[in-house]
Amino acid sequence: MKACEKGDGLKLSANAVEILRKRYLSRDGSGLVSETPAEMFERVASHVSDAEVRYGEDKEVWRDKFLRIMMSLEFLPNSPTLMNAGLPLGQLSACFVLPIEDSLPGIFEALKSMALIHQSGGGTGFSFSRLRPRGDVVRATGGVASGPVSFMGIFDKATEVIKQGGRRRGANMGVLRVDHPDIIEFIRAKQRPGVLENFNVSVAATDEFMRAACQGRDIDLINPRTGLAQSRINAQEIMSEIANCAWRGGDPGMIFIDRINALHPLPGIIESTNPCGEQPLLPYESCNLGSINLSKLVKEGEMDWRRLEELVSLAVRFLDDAIDVNRHPLNVIEETTLLSRKIGLGVMGFADMLIMRGISYGSPEAVQAAEEIMRFISDAARRASCKLGLVRGSFPLFEQSLFASWPAMRNATVTTVAPTGTISIIAGTSSGIEPLFALAFVRRVLDGARFLEVSPLFERAAVARGIYSPMLKAELARKGTAADMAGVPQDLKDLFVTALDILPEQHVRIQAAFQKYTDNAVSKTVNLPESATPSDVLNVFNMAYDLGCKGVTVFRYGSKSQVLYLGNGEMTAGCKYCG
Numbered sequence: 214m215k216a217c218e219k220g221d222g223l224k225l226s227a228n229a230v231e232i233l234r235k236r237y238l239s240r241d242g243s244g245l246v247s248e249t250p251a252e253m254f255e256r257v258a259s260h261v262s263d264a265e266v267r268y269g270e271d272k273e274v275w276r277d278k279f280l281r282i283m284m285s286l287e288f289l290p291n292s293p294t295l296m297n298a299g300l301p302l303g304q305l306s307a308c309f310v311l312p313i314e315d316s317l318p319g320i321f322e323a324l325k326s327m328a329l330i331h332q333s334g335g336g337t338g339f340s341f342s343r344l345r346p347r348g349d350v351v352r353a354t355g356g357v358a359s360g361p362v363s364f365m366g367i368f369d370k371a372t373e374v375i376k377q378g379g380r381r382r383g384a385n386m387g388v389l390r391v392d393h394p395d396i397i398e399f400i401r402a403k404q405r406p407g408v409l410e411n412f413n414v415s416v417a418a419t420d421e422f423m424r425a426a427c428q429g430r431d432i433d434l435i436n437p438r439t440g441l442a443q444s445r446i447n448a449q450e451i452m453s454e455i456a457n458c459a460w461r462g463g464d465p466g467m468i469f470i471d472r473i474n475a476l477h478p479l480p481g482i483i484e485s486t487n488p489c490g491e492q493p494l495l496p497y498e499s500c501n502l503g504s505i506n507l508s509k510l511v512k513e514g515e516m517d518w519r520r521l522e523e524l525v526s527l528a529v530r531f532l533d534d535a536i537d538v539n540r541h542p543l544n545v546i547e548e549t550t551l552l553s554r555k556i557g558l559g560v561m562g563f564a565d566m567l568i569m570r571g572i573s574y575g576s577p578e579a580v581q582a583a584e585e586i587m588r589f590i591s592d593a594a595r596r597a598s599c600k601l602g603l604v605r606g607s608f609p610l611f612e613q614s615l616f617a618s619w620p621a622m623r624n625a626t627v628t629t630v631a632p633t634g635t636i637s638i639i640a641g642t643s644s645g646i647e648p649l650f651a652l653a654f655v656r657r658v659l660d661g662a663r664f665l666e667v668s669p670l671f672e673r674a675a676v677a678r679g680i681y682s683p684m685l686k687a688e689l690a691r692k693g694t695a696a697d698m699a700g701v702p703q704d705l706k707d708l709f710v711t712a713l714d715i716l717p718e719q720h721v722r723i724q725a726a727f728q729k730y731t732d733n734a735v736s737k738t739v740n741l742p743e744s745a746t747p748s749d750v751l752n753v754f755n756m757a758y759d760l761g762c763k764g765v766t767v768f769r770y771g772s773k774s775q776v777l778y779l780g781n782g783e784m785t786a787g788c789k790y791c792g
Contacts, residue, residue: 223250223251223286225250225639226638228638229641233250233253234246236296237295237639238250239256239300253295255280256300257283257299258279258283260298260538261538262534263538264533265534278527279531282524282527286642287510287520288506288528288531289506289636290305290502290503290535291306293334294503295636303538303540304334304540305501305539305540306539306550307335307336307501307502308335308492308557309337309498310485310493310494310495311326311327311338311496312497313344314343315343315437315438320344320364320367323368324371327371327383327385329542329543331375331383332542333542335499337383337384337487338385338388338494340484341364341388341389341399342361342390343437344360345358345360345436346360346394346436346437346443347394349438360395361393361395362398365387365412366408368387369385369409372385373410384413385411385488386412386415386485386490387399387415388416388485388486389414390416391417391432391451394434394435394444396416396434396446396451397454400451400458402414403458403462404461413490415467417468418469420472422451426449427755429449430448432446432447432448452751455467456747456750460741460745460750462773463772466490468493468763469758472763473493473734477493478732479495479614479625481496487500489631489632490734490736491557492557492734494555495553497543497545497546497548498549500555500733501539501557502557502558502629503558504559504637505558505560506640507560507566507586507642509642511566511570521593525593529556529597529598529624529627530597532624533605533624536554536556552608552609552610553608553609553625554608556626557626557629558590559628559629560586560645561643561644561645562637562640563583563645563646564643565642565670566582572708573710574649574719575707575714575715575719580723580726583723583726587630587726587729590628591628591732594628598627599619602622603621607623608623611625627732628730628731629734630645630727630731630736645736646724648720650712651693651694651711651712652689652711653667653690667690671695674705685700694711712738712740715740717741717749720738720753722760723737724765725757725762728763734763735762735763738768739765739766739767740768741753741767741769742769743770743771754767
């Protein structure tokens with residue numbers, strides 16, 4: 214397959230074609246790739262537009278519209294949709310949350326459901342907070358409980374042997390409430406090499422806990438079996454332990470569970486999120502995500518707001534149609550998902566868009582741009598969902614939701630900011646709302662393949678300034694950043710700041726700006742230099758809470774294995790599940 218696929222204007226990088234070949238393109242009975250990237254998009258557009266027929270619409274009209282926004286790389290749906298649409302598996306959702314009840318049948322029922330979801334290409338989130346703590350009584354046997362962390366190990370091992378659809382590795386989120394008696398064991402769980410490698414883990418922090426930590430007070434640790442306080446612990450001690458462990462290896466993150474539930478538009482209690490934290494869901498809910506490529510919407514240094522509104526409307530319709538043609542892995546998931554019809558439209562290419570507009574990611578103007586863009590997308594997406602609801606009917610829980618006063622609403626949520634790891638490679642743009650990771654780096658993907666990526670925007674800018682040379686390119690490959698490179702003008706250094714050039718506080722401000730106008734949550738890594746301290750991590754956690762984020766994840770340079778490497782092979786920060 215050629216590095217550049219031509220057909221109706223589709224142009225892809227060599228890295229994009231290789232990713233598509235390894236993960237996305239359908240194969241024949243012999244395991245050989247049997248479609249081109251253009252044919253993949255045609256397959257997806259045709260399958261998703263089948264939903265239009267049930268509403269009396271012309272399938273071909275909408276098929277062509279959906280195909281055009283994907284072929285132009287202006288919009289891409291989440292990976293399972295690209296992989297499975299129009300094929301026998303037919304599972305299109307990326308995000309699932311499964312409940313775990315405090316019984317062996319409940320635990321292993323969740324394990325079985327996880328296996329089916331991973332096999333279909335989805336990621337799963339769990340709260341282990343209902344499980345009785347280590348050492349607690351087991352009346353049925355007269356023995357003692359082994360605790361939530363031990364059962365997480367079983368889920369982790371099962372994930373290890375299930376390759377998602379043969380093309381995606383399994384991914385999980387494990388959550389434990391901060392007031393669970395085993396919270397310290399949970400916080401430390403990933404400090405040992407090889408433990409819970411298929412899990413991201415997050416502490417579910419309550420508002421009361423955050424206040425207690427700020428004031429230096431103790432909190433009760435509650436046995437979930439009895440509902441009674443089992444012991445007390447200082448909240449600052451827990452926060453320090455979280456910060457220390459995150460400093461050493463990136464885990465755990467924090468999710469602010471009371472804020473998530475306070476802002477959730479539906480009845481019911483959310484306990485967990487999907488693996489990267491951007492999609493809080495009720496038990497047995499699933500969600501389809503998609504992302505608009507902001508770097509395609511800059512015209513002569515300005516945003517094309519009219520085209521953005523058109524794309525939002527089309528993307529909302531696409532994602533709503535995907536719900537109807539989806540083949541859910543379990544009947545209970547289908548029933549629960551159809552009650553709320555949640556979708557999650559987000560963005561990719563934010564960093565590239567800023568550069569194209571002459572805005573440094575590290576500036577106050579970048580925060581302003583984040584708010585402006587996400588507010589626009591949120592408003593347009595709500596209008597589109599309301600319009601669909603008037604024609605197709607609102608989601609069944611509409612009357613019990615916070616939108617009951619609206620004329621109609623097709624989807625209980627419409628916006629999510631996902632990491633877009635692999636679909637941003639396909640689109641040829643920067644990931645999600647992250648800054649440029651480096652101006653040159655090596656990315657490791659499935660099966661150990663490694664791809665060198667160089668910022669084409671920096672290349673073009675350097676050529677235009679007359680400073681591009683083989684020597685500069687070689688130095689760029691070694692360092693990954695232009696921050697301390699001689700011969701590069703300061704304005705270019707400021708414009709092309711990379712993840713580790715940016716202050717941690719600015720990472721948090723950008724995330725908070727997007728969260729302000731996002732229904733669900735925002736996936737964002739706060740990158741920290743190797744010299745950062747646990748106190749710096751603690752400051753990030755507190756700042757994220759104070760600015761209204763729903764969760765936060767940090768990664769200190771070189772602290773553990775990752776998927777992104779500088780051009781010289783030196784390890785740098787990244788998220789192994791971002792794809």
